[in-house]
Amino acid sequence: MSLRGLFAISGGTKVVLAITFSVVVLTVLFAFFYYRSLNQAEDPRVARARILMAEFDLQSGGPDSYTGFPLLDSAEAVFRSLPDYEASFEIGVIYNNKCSGLLMMALYDSSLSSAMKCDLLELSLGYCDSSISAYNRWLSDWGGLTDEATALRLESYMRPDDPAFEGRSFERIFRRRVKNLALARTETPRRLSVSYTNKALAYRHLMMQDSALFYYEKALSLWNENRTAKSNMSVLLGGEPIEPGLIESLFPPDKNKTEQ
Numbered sequence: 502m503s504l505r506g507l508f509a510i511s512g513g514t515k516v517v518l519a520i521t522f523s524v525v526v527l528t529v530l531f532a533f534f535y536y537r538s539l540n541q542a543e544d545p546r547v548a549r550a551r552i553l554m555a556e557f558d559l560q561s562g563g564p565d566s567y568t569g570f571p572l573l574d575s576a577e578a579v580f581r582s583l584p585d586y587e588a589s590f591e592i593g594v595i596y597n598n599k600c601s602g603l604l605m606m607a608l609y610d611s612s613l614s615s616a617m618k619c620d621l622l623e624l625s626l627g628y629c630d631s632s633i634s635a636y637n638r639w640l641s642d643w644g645g646l647t648d649e650a651t652a653l654r655l656e657s658y659m660r661p662d663d664p665a666f667e668g669r670s671f672e673r674i675f676r677r678r679v680k681n682l683a684l685a686r687t688e689t690p691r692r693l694s695v696s697y698t699n700k701a702l703a704y705r706h707l708m709m710q711d712s713a714l715f716y717y718e719k720a721l722s723l724w725n726e727n728r729t730a731k732s733n734m735s736v737l738l739g740g741e742p743i744e745p746g747l748i749e750s751l752f753p754p755d756k757n758k759t760e761q
Contacts, residue, residue, distance in 0.1 A: 542677040546665045547586060550579035554591075557598060564610040566602035573598055585658035588642060590689050593635035597696050600628040604699060608706065622703045629700045636693040644686050652679050694724035701730070705737060713737055 543551070553576040557569040573595045580586040580595075607613070607621035643651065655678060661671040701716035717734035720727055732743040 542670075542673045544659075544674055544678055545669065546583055546663075547579055547591075550576040550591070553579075554595070554598075561598065561602060562605070564606045564608075566605050567599075570599060570602065583658075585655065588635070588638050590636060590639040590685050590692065593632040593639065593689075593692060593696070596628045596632035596635060597692070597699065600625045600632060600696070600699050600703075603628065604702060607703075619707065622707050626700060626703050629696055629703065632696045633693065633700070636689055636696065639685075640689055640693075643682060644689065646682075646686075648679055648683055651682050655679065655682075691724045691727075694720040694727050694730065697723070698727060698730040698733070702733060705733070710737060 553572045557572040557576075560566070560569045560572075577592060577595050580589055580591050603621050603625035607618045607625065613621070643654075646654065652675070655675065659671075659675055659678065666674060697716045697720035701713045701720065704710075704716065705713035714734065714737060717730050717737065720730040721734070724730075728743060735741060735743055
């Protein structure tokens with residue numbers, strides 16, 4: 502058989518390849534326009550802050566996560582410059598990210614002395630408490646509102662004549678903000694659960710086991726599917742870590758719900 506015959510493609514195969522290629526192209530185009538549409542609907546006043554937080558997420562995850570704290574500081578400054586974001590749940594996310602970064606350093610940097618490790622754990626508790634306060638304040642201010650009440654409150658903060666919205670669909674951005682806050686009413690208790698889990702972890706490594714158990718239980722009272730809290734509490738009580746089941750392994754929870 503000639504080389505040309507070896508690589509010959511039947512008519513049926515060509516049809517299948519053409520359909521597959523078309524599906525891939527359509528999927529890419531759909532994703533492009535879908536996410537561009539979402540980005541255009543997001544509040545441009547805090548776009549820079551969200552980019553900075555995303556950059557931190559890309560850099561974090563190891564014991565040197567603290568080197569990205571300036572990104573979080575800059576993001577916080579953006580949020581706090583706006584009255585309707587000054588006490589937002591995003592502030593809680595920033596503080597909890599700092600707490601997590603210090604915990605990672607305390608637990609996994611083998612070059613640290615015991616005293617330095619304890620100092621980092623204490624410092625992480627301070628950021629953790631700040632995140633808890635931020636989340637609770639947001640829940641008190643916004644957590645009990647309906648979408649209609651949320652929109653009414655936002656009207657005093659978001660004005661269509663604001664130069665920040667020039668060249669954009671203000672109505673679209675406004676509706677998206679209301680939708681985001683509605684989602685936050687569901688997600689913020691889970692974020693609060695993550696903060697309590699981090700607090701328990703810090704107490705556990707400070708050898709304050711009763712306090713650790715208390716905050717693991719508090720974390721689970723807010724979100725009973727918090728596997729990290731369940732697993733760590735099991736270890737604290739002398740049991741084994743709880744491994745994810747098959748379904749959770751295949752379809753892990755959203756990062757924002759489980760971020761530690």
